[in-house]
Amino acid sequence: MSVARVSIQTADFDLSEEVAALRADDKRVGAVCSFVGTVRDRNDGSTVASMELEHYPGMTEKAIEAMIDEAHKRFDILGARVIHRVGLLQPLDQIMMVAVVSAHRGQSFEACEFLMDYLKTQAPFWKKEQTPEGARWVDARVADDAALARWGIAASNTSV
Incomplete structure (x- = not known):
């Protein structure tokens, strides 16, 4: 049974279980690199009480599949x-993960970082934070666009 490459979900996930499924007793795997993002309690100088994520079902999965390709x-x-993950999340909640397996560590590290840079700028997600000043949409950061540019890709997103 093959593991789905992309999941958009409201439920939390277990990194150990996901990595074990991705490895699937493949004896060629010599390296596993993973990244887990969590919701912070501060952003742009304000306290963040919660974050709500929205996406376009079908379109989001297709875009991330293309990134993995x-x-x-x-x-x-x-x-x-x-x-x-999508829906309402609180500080400390896991928001996303990327895991990559390869024969050698360098390729896993690079591919994981590439996918993270791609996801931060190109994946069609919209994030809204609840702060003491009220709700606000999270804009893309110039630093994220610069990170993607080092892979030879120009950011094509427009922030909501």
Whole structure:
């Protein structure tokens, strides 16, 4: 049974379970690199009480699948898995994960970082934070666009 490469879900996830499924007893795997993002309690100088994430079902999964396809073209990896949560999240909640497996660590590290940079700027998610000043949409950051540019990709997003 193959593991889905992309999941958009409201439920939390267990990194250990996800990595075990991605490895799937594949004896070629010599490296696993993962990243887990969590909701912070502060952003842009304000306290964040919660964050709500929205997406376009179907379109979001397709966009992330294309990102994983691009990672496979650029790096010698054996597999990748992306989970991104949507809905209402609180500080400390896990918001997303990227896991990559390969024969060697360098390829896993690079592919994981590539996918993170891609996700931060190109994945169609909209984030709204609740702060003491009221609700606000989270804009893309110039630093995220610069991170993507180092891979030779210009950011094509427009912030909501």
